[in-house]
Amino acid sequence: MPVVTVGPATVHVDAEGFLTQYDEWNEPLARQLAARIGIELTDEHWKAISFLRADYPAHGETATLRRVSTLAGIPIKQLFVLFPGKPAKKMAYIAGLPKPRGCV
Amino acid sequence: MKRLVILGAGTAGTMVANKLRRRLPMDEWQLTVVDRDDIHLYQPGLLFIPFGTYRPDEVRKPRRRFLRDGIRLELGEIDRIDPVRQTVALDGGRVIGYDYLVVATGTSPRPDQTPGMLGPEWRKSIFDFYSYEGSVALAGALRDFRGGRLVVHIVDQPIKCPVAPLEFTFLAESYFRQRGMRDQVELVYATPLSGAFTKPIASAQLGGMLDERKITVEPDFLVERIDSERKVLVSYDERELGFDLLVTVPLNMGADFIARSGLGDELNYVPVDKQTFRSKEHPAIFAIGDANDIPTSKAGSVAHFSTEIFVDNFCDLVEGRPMTRAFDGHANCFVESGDGKALLIDFNYDTEPLPGEFPIAKLGPLSLLRENARNHWGKLAFRWIYWHLLLPGRRLPLPARMSMAGKHQPDKEN
Ligand SMILES: Cc1cc2nc3c(=O)[nH]c(=O)nc-3n(C[C@H](O)[C@H](O)[C@H](O)COP(=O)(O)OP(=O)(O)OC[C@H]3O[C@@H](n4cnc5c(N)ncnc54)[C@H](O)[C@@H]3O)c2cc1C
Numbered sequence: 090m091p092v093v094t095v096g097p098a099t100v101h102v103d104a105e106g107f108l109t110q111y112d113e114w115n116e117p118l119a120r121q122l123a124a125r126i127g128i129e130l131t132d133e134h135w136k137a138i139s140f141l142r143a144d145y146p147a148h149g150e151t152a153t154l155r156r157v158s159t160l161a162g163i164p165i166k167q168l169f170v171l172f173p174g175k176p177a178k179k180m181a182y183i184a185g186l187p188k189p190r191g192c193v
Numbered sequence: 194m195k196r197l198v199i200l201g202a203g204t205a206g207t208m209v210a211n212k213l214r215r216r217l218p219m220d221e222w223q224l225t226v227v228d229r230d231d232i233h234l235y236q237p238g239l240l241f242i243p244f245g246t247y248r249p250d251e252v253r254k255p256r257r258r259f260l261r262d263g264i265r266l267e268l269g270e271i272d273r274i275d276p277v278r279q280t281v282a283l284d285g286g287r288v289i290g291y292d293y294l295v296v297a298t299g300t301s302p303r304p305d306q307t308p309g310m311l312g313p314e315w316r317k318s319i320f321d322f323y324s325y326e327g328s329v330a331l332a333g334a335l336r337d338f339r340g341g342r343l344v345v346h347i348v349d350q351p352i353k354c355p356v357a358p359l360e361f362t363f364l365a366e367s368y369f370r371q372r373g374m375r376d377q378v379e380l381v382y383a384t385p386l387s388g389a390f391t392k393p394i395a396s397a398q399l400g401g402m403l404d405e406r407k408i409t410v411e412p413d414f415l416v417e418r419i420d421s422e423r424k425v426l427v428s429y430d431e432r433e434l435g436f437d438l439l440v441t442v443p444l445n446m447g448a449d450f451i452a453r454s455g456l457g458d459e460l461n462y463v464p465v466d467k468q469t470f471r472s473k474e475h476p477a478i479f480a481i482g483d484a485n486d487i488p489t490s491k492a493g494s495v496a497h498f499s500t501e502i503f504v505d506n507f508c509d510l511v512e513g514r515p516m517t518r519a520f521d522g523h524a525n526c527f528v529e530s531g532d533g534k535a536l537l538i539d540f541n542y543d544t545e546p547l548p549g550e551f552p553i554a555k556l557g558p559l560s561l562l563r564e565n566a567r568n569h570w571g572k573l574a575f576r577w578i579y580w581h582l583l584l585p586g587r588r589l590p591l592p593a594r595m596s597m598a599g600k601h602q603p604d605k606e607n
Contacts, residue, residue, distance in 0.1 A: 148464075150488065153350075153459075154415070155349060155459055155460065156458070156459045158459075159459035160459060165415070165417070165429055166417065166429055169429045169430050173430070174413075174430070175387075175413060190391070190488060
């Protein structure tokens with residue numbers, strides 16, 4: 090697993106840059122990761138990111154858009170506004186979770 | 194008497210009932226299966242009806258015929274499970290108590306979940322082939338199609354038989370070519386995924402096959418609504434995709450009673466342990482087949498392999514022994530590719546579909562991730578196997594565990 094530095098932190102990532110260790114994540118790191126993909130985190134972004142962080146250990150998988158939308162109450166449309174282009178991937182990247190599996 | 198209740202007499206429910214009826218003593222166990230009707234649908238056949246390969250009456254048979262003596266079949270719409278009282282309520286007030294419950298109510302297409310899908314164009318220019326009625330209606334629409342843009346579309350993952358929309362696309366391409374009208378038809382494959390399939394090696398192979406056939410892929414397309422007046426699909430990121438004929442796979446969801454009973458996730462699937470199918474919340478409840486949330490394909494083959502693991506574990510459990518078998522996510526799917534050929538893919542939780550031979554290294558006779566006619570005959574033979582061997586719960590010479598024998602790991606680039 091490659092190791093990269095993001096701001097002051099040194100973290101483990103996969104080939105596409107997704108964090109591989111749940112515990113290496115923290116909020117300042119999330120801000121840095123977001124900035125790398127051109128996103129400045131607002132309260133609304135944080136609502137989604139916090140949900141993903143809390144859901145992952147219980148669920149064992151990165152939440153899908155539909156799961157975030159249903160359980161965190163953020164419409165899918167809004168997720169596309171907050172994380173333009175590929176919201177599921179971008180949310181996972183910022184939340185320091187594995188890339189969503191896309192289902193088999 | 195101990196009571197085992199199985200909800201759903203589809204692929205998984207029927208197999209579990211038949212296998213357990215042989216394994217559990219008749220004088221100690223009462224087995225009840227519940228389904229809404231007495232028509233068992235061979236769902237893989239729905240792919241072929243639009244092209245006239247199967248007649249509609251070849252895919253439906255009475256459920257009762259496939260259930261062994263000593264299994265009670267209750268017909269009725271399931272309304273709710275009460276996991277505390279351990280009862281199941283059916284519409285109309287019937288209540289059935291259980292000691293153990295197996296949820297096998299599958300997943301179904303839900304066109305009502307996409308705004309505009311059930312509008313005036315439903316079954317006029319918008320069709321699905323995941324339901325019996327849709328598949329039969331689509332046969333007429335394909336026959337009458339005079340050309341234009343045909344969009345094959347998936348609302349969202351997961352869907353059962355995730356390769357079926359690809360197969361439909363390949364078969365449609367071949368169908369129009371054979372009718373001498375391929376150049377009048379523009380074929381588009383619109384998917385919420387970033388490519389043809391989820392796993393990289395299979396995705397590259399299948400994507401290449403779409404390319405060769407001049408089928409355009411519209412990737413990362415997550416539909417928000419359908420404007421049926423203008424005949425366009427509108428995505429959440431505001432792309433528009435026009436169609437003359439739309440063949441869509443609506444959102445797939447588990448049964449609504451699962452949500453009403455407080456047992457489901459956001460798509461009404463029952464969260465279970467992925468190796469034993471036991472509910473994470475209620476130890477007397479198991480969910481197998483498409484109804485659970487395990488991270489592998491929703492497919493008849495998975496239902497079959499799961500059943501073998503489940504039945505052995507269940508017999509251990511009720512005799513007070515620990516459950517020792519663990520499911521590895523094994524799935525095995527034929528992929529029809531048109532012109533009388535098909536591919537085969539075989540994979541599990543950890544291993545993606547790889548090229549090679551199946552089930553025996555070098556000999557095959559089937560080949561993995563490569564088109565040939567033998568695979569196609571394998572797929573057609575499967576209908577007979579399904580009715581005569583699989584549903585009755587006979588053992589097939591296919592191991593529940595995936596095997597690496599015959600598989601080739603292509604050299605990893607970069
Ligand atoms: C077009 C198509 C092609 C496919 N091709 C393949 C293939 O080639 N290979 C493969 O392996 N798989 C294939 N599949 C998938 C396969 O059919 C399913 O994965 C399999 O049937 C799942 O079995 P199950 O028992 O979980 O669900 P089902 O077989 O769907 O059974 C669920 C049962 O529950 C009943 N039920 C649901 N809700 C209620 C309720 N509220 N009250 C009463 N009864 C209820 C239903 O009536 C149904 O009988 C295909 C599916 C489709 C749609």
